[in-house]
Amino acid sequence: MATIKATAPAKVNLTLHVTGRRDDGYHLLDSLVVFAGVCDQLSATSSPDMRLSVTGPFSPGVPNDDSNLMMRAAIALQRVRGVELGAALTLEKHLPHAAGIGSGSSDAALTLAMLAELWGVPPLPADAPEVVALGADVPVCLQAPAPTRMTGIGDRLSDVPPLPDCALVLVRPPVDVPTAAVFQALTSRDGSGMDALPQGLDYDGFARWLAAQRNDLQAPAESIAPAITQAIAALRALPVVSYAGMSGSGATCYGLVKDMATARQVARRMQIAHMNWWVAPAAVLQPA
Template identity: 45%
Template sequence: MSLREAAPAKVNLFLHVTGRRDDGYHLLDSLVAFGPAADELRGAPGGGLTLTVEGPFAAALAPEPDNLVLRAARALAAHAGVPARAALTLVKRLPVASGIGGGSADAAAALRLLDRAWGLATPPAALHALALRLGADIPVCLAARPARMQGVGEVVRPAPRLPPCALLLANPGVALPTPEVFRARTGPFSPEAVLPDSWPDAAAMAAALAALRNDLEAPAIALRPVVADVISAIAAQPGCLLARMSGSGATCFGLFATAAAAKAAAAALPDAWWTAAGPLYEATAG
């Protein structure tokens, strides 16, 4: 076994909070896309289960004794009744606690990689159930392709057909823990969105998404006002069709018609910010 698996950034093109269950979990409606940056998980044979973390954001995970990758590995091994044996290396390129599902994408990558490495061929429904027990965002990250995510994350349906487009991601270097943002949210719940089967081009998609919103954007800005600065800076770039925060922040995105326009916009943002730009992630290429 010597395998690699990409763990691409999860981007919420819109995110409505539609309700709250009796157990306190919020109900969501979101259109999710992936890219243009990713962590990478590598696997090699090992006598036990180990995880090494490297890369530009490795230090943020160093104190964690039980990373989501390890929890995913143990859960899969327990489900299959096999020993949890692998030497894993996580290359952490995505900022932590940044609204782009880095930890969830890493756990999903672990499930995919180890299911292949251990020759399990776990049925998709069983893998989905394992993912949901580990975290609400992990099921949508399993396939790493555009999807409509609803419920608490357990409902994952095909997305409308997305036109060719590109994303710019920008994070100002501040962390925003998801529970903190949800606690700060006030006001009524939003309805589920009505989406078409497809859009003819990126401009049409952006126009439709502009009528929707991210319900966590306002509370995130109240907690970290710099988020509003990031959105404004992205929106001011030539060719930007839509600028919005992803997930619970603080990463924001710009939607562009072409990768060249997105990359030019990234180059114009402050050097102190983390940025990534390019086309949407293609699961078949990863």
């Protein structure tokens, strides 16, 4: 039987400006999203029915029924394209979930792409209602590995100029930060949008641009989980880290560095100093 294997990268919001709130309660965002070279491992095999098995270091707590976003994505594609076949899906979970790096959304987006290939049907576009209904981060994850500007409620995507070569150190202290609580703690919901990303930035220019942007969810997340403040301070204390901030609604934080060699050095220092934190050096992915 045919089997497809692929990797679902972590999604990192390098910026996250909250620019408004709709009448239905959804917040309007403006965010630069990049994808990092640390991934979940997925596979899909032809099967008469639909099922999912989950393994890996972060498998505890991940459901394998229809409440899993991968299963919801598979069922949505199956229904829209009139597919009668099923698939045996496997997820080897290496990314922490509920951590602000969109691992569930990345898994779902990759599931849509893998099953479209496996079943020989047209893939769903990022703006398809069925994709948007899966969650605000699923459309942008369909753009991986390309850095993308995400606006609206996550449904409006636009290309950005090529980024300079760089890497990240991802750090997640062992705290949970409920997204709803973070948004509830926001003091301002109508901030300015992100500055346009200039063409042709070198690494230093990109770091300066990034430092002039915001993550409006960082302050409320820090008020809920002070360990986030500690993680960002630990990254900023290292001279080789050009900028440090929080991804999404937390609790994963990132440090921007020039290259993977530096990222590995920083990651080792962070792991030694904070043995109970999840730490991962990762390249910022670019289109082939």
